[in-house]
Amino acid sequence: MFRYILRRLLQMVLAFFGTTLIVYALMFAGQGDPIQALAGERPVTEAQRAYLTEKYHLDATGVGGFFYRYFDYVRSLLQGDLGQSLTGRQIGDILQAAWPVTLKLALIALAVAIIFGVTAGVVAGIRRASIFDNSTLVLTLLVLGIPTIVLAPLAQYLLGVKWQLFPPTAGSQPTFYALLLPGIVLGSLSLATALRLTRTSVAENLRADYVRTARSKGLVKRRIVTVHVLRNSLIPVVTFLGVELGNLMSGAIITEGVFNIPGVGFNLFRGIRTEDGPLVVGIVSVLVVVYLVSNLVVDVLYAVLDPRIRYE
Amino acid sequence: MSDFETVAATENQAARRGPSGEPGTPNQIGAPQKPRSLAGDAWRDLRRNPIFWISSALVVIFTLMALAPGIFTANSPNDCLLSRQHAGPSGGAIFGYDFQGCDTYSRAVYGTRASLLVGALAALGTGVIALVVGMLAGYFGRWVDAVLSRVIDVVLGIPLLLAAIVLLKRVSSGSDNARIAAVIFVLAILGWTTAARVVRSSVITAKEQDYVAAARMLGAGNGRIMWRHILPNSLAPAIVVLTIALGSFIAAEATLSFLGIGLKAPTISWGQDIDTGRIHMREAATPLIVPSAFLALTVLAFIMLGDAIRDAFDPKLR
Secondary structure, three states: OHHHHHHHHHHHHHHHHHHHHHHHHHHHOOOOOHHHHHHOOOOOOHHHHHHHHHHHOOOOOHHHHHHHHHHHHHHHHHOOOOOEOOOOOEHHHHHHHHHHHHHHHHHHHHHHHHHHHHHHHHHHHHOOOOHHHHHHHHHHHHHHHOOHHHHHHHHHHHHHHHOOOOOOOOOOOOOHHHHHHHHHHHHHHHHHHHHHHHHHHHHHHHOOHHHHHHHHOOOOHHHHHHHHHHHHHHHHHHHHHHHHHHHHHHHOHHHHHHHOOOOHHHHHHHHHHOOOHHHHHHHHHHHHHHHHHHHHHHHHHHHHHOOOOOOO | OOHHHHHHHHHHHHHHOHHHOOOOOOOOOOOOOOOOOHHHHHHHHHHOOHHHHHHHHHHHHHHHHHHOHHHOOOOOOOOOOHHHOOOOOEOOEOOOEOOOOOEHHHHHHHHHHHHHHHHHHHHHHHHHHHHHHHHHHHHHOHHHHHHHHHHHHHHHOOOHHHHHHHHHHHOOOOOHHHHHHHHHHHHHHHHOHHHHHHHHHHHHHHHOOHHHHHHHHOOOOHHHHHHHHHHHHHHHHHHHHHHHHHHHHHHHHHHHHHHOOOOOOOOOOHHHHHHHHHHOOOOOOHHHHHHHHHHHHHHHHHHHHHHHHHHHHOHHHO
C-alpha cells in the first residue's frame, strides 16, 4: 500500500514535469526575441532591455539557459505566481474570481450525475437484460457518443432560445437557475458513465457469495440490495465521481464558453480566441496540476476503499 | 469538459485499476473452440445485432461521402453569396443557406472529408505507436515492459484537450495540409495509450500459446515470431479499440476546430461550422443543426460499431 502510494506519487511528479516542460517549451522557447515581442512595435531602450534580460535570465543561452528559465517558471507556478495576461490583469486574480463559479457548475453537474445516473444504474443492474436496462444502455451510448460541441449549443438553442425554459446564457453573476441547464449538459456525460459503472458493479455484486448467503438466511430482497449490494457496489462509483469532480472543474471549456459562464474554462476559451498566450499557459498549467492531483487522490482513495485490490 | 476526454478518461481509469477494471484482455481471439471458433460465434452475434448494421451502414455512407461528395450534392460548398444569407431551402440546397450564404447541406457533406481523414489517420498513427509499444512491452517483458508501462502511465496522465490546445497553439500558421497534419499528429501522440495497453495484454496472452512455443522450437527468431504469429493474433482487440478511438478522434478534431485551433478556414470542417452556426442561432437554426447532426452521427457510428464488435467478441463485458 505504502509502496503503491509512493509509486503513484513518483508517477505524478514525472507527469507534472513532463507536461509543464511541454507547455513551457512550446509557448516560450524559440520565439525569436522575447523582449521585442513583449514591446510589440515600440522601440526598447538599452536600460529596459538590460532590466528584462536580468529579470527573466535571458542572458543564459543554450540548453542550460532553457532549463534555468524552465525551473524559474515551475518555481513561480508552485508559488502560485502565474504572471499577467496580455490585458495586464494578474492571472491569479482572474482565476480567483473564476473558481467559485466553476465549482458551483461542477457541483450541479455532479448532483445530476448522482441523482439520475446512480439511481438508474442500480435499477438497471438489478433488472439486467430488461427493457429498462437495454434502453439505458443505448441511451448512455448516445450521450457518450455525442460531442459536447453538439450537445451544448443544441440544448442552448432548444431549451434556451426556442422553448425558453431556461436562460440561454448566464451573465457575469450567474444565478443557480442560470447554471442549471449548463450543469445538466456538463453532467450528462458523467451521468452516462456513472450509470454504466453502477450497473456493472451492482450486477456483479448480485452474483457474489455473500448475496447468496444473505438470501439463504431468508433476508428480504430489499434489505439485501440496500444493505449488502449497494454498499459494495458504490465503491468504484464513489471513486469515479471523485475523479470526475476534478475533471469537471478543469475541463468545462466548451460548456462554459457556449453558455457564457465566467468560470475557469470560459477564461481559457477566451484566452484561446484572443490569442492571449500567457493567459492560456497560466490556466493550462494550473488545470494540469488540478487534474494530476485529483487523479492521485482518487487512485489512493480507491486503494484504501477496496482492499481486495492488490497493488504490487 | 469534452466527451472524448471523459470516455477516454473512464476507459483509462478502468484500465489502470487493473483487476476490477472492465476493458481487460479480450479472450484469445481466433482460438479454436469445440464446434465454432470464437470469431465465428462473434460474427453470429453481430449479425443479429441491429446496432451493428445501422452503424456499419452509417460508416459506409460517410466514407462514401468523404471520397466522393459530388454524389450527395450538386452544389459547391464554396459557392457563397451574401445576398442569400440565411435564405430558406431552394434548388439543391435542401437545408437552406448559412450566414455567409453558402449551401448548408453541401458544406456539411464536404466537411466529411477532413473529419474522416483526421480521424482515420490519427487512429492509424495511434495504432502503429500502440502496436510497437504494446508488442515490445508485452513480448519482452522485464525492464522493457517496466519502462514502457511507466511511459504509458505518464502519457495517460496528460489531459488530452489541454495538451492539444498548447501543442496546436504553436502551429498558428502554415498551409491547410500542414494544419491537418498537425492535428493528426497531436491526436496520435496523445491518444495511443489505451490501445497500447490492450495490445500489451493480448500479446502477453498470445506469447504463452503452444503455436509460439512450436515456432520457437522450429528455430524462428523473435522478429519472426512477433511478426508472423503474435501480431495477427493480437490485432483484433486493437482494431476494436481503434474503431472507438476513431470516433473520439473525430469528436476531438471537431472540438479543436470549434475552439479555433484545429482546422482553419479554407478547409471545411464541422467544428467551425457549428461554431458559426451557434453564434447566429437566433437568426437561423439549420446552419447549427445540420453540421451538428452530421458530426454526432459520424462519431456515434464509429463508437457504436466498436462497441458492438467488442460485445460480440467479449460477452463477459455486457
